[in-house]
Amino acid sequence: MTTSTKQLTPHSALSAPGSSTGDFSDADAQQQLADVTAQLNAKVASIRQQAGAMFGAISNSGGALPVIEIGDLRGVHVVFDMNKYRDQFSVIGTLIIALAFVTALTIILG
Helix, strand or coil, X not given: CCCCCCCCCCCCCCCCCCCCCCCCCHHHHHHHHHHHHHHHHHHXXXXXXXXXXXXXXXXXXXCCCCEEEEEEEXXXXXXXXXXXHHHHHHHHHHHHHHHHHHHHHHHHHC
């Protein structure tokens, strides 16, 4: 009984780059990469625009702070007017959003 064995060389199963026998195409991969990059850039631009609008709305808000009238205490009319401290209070909103942003990044990347 005779058995014939065919020895395969390592290069016999491979095809040349760019040949039509492979399933992979460099042009397809480059196009997919370009599409994903464009989508990512569009999403980043959208987030930047929304964040800029959010910070602008906080720092430029036109709302009035409360004026609390307590009444008369020992003959003196007491009024707490928070509008005197509007500039100092506007920083608090920006700090809260910045802290939330840093916390979110820590959670996502951590």
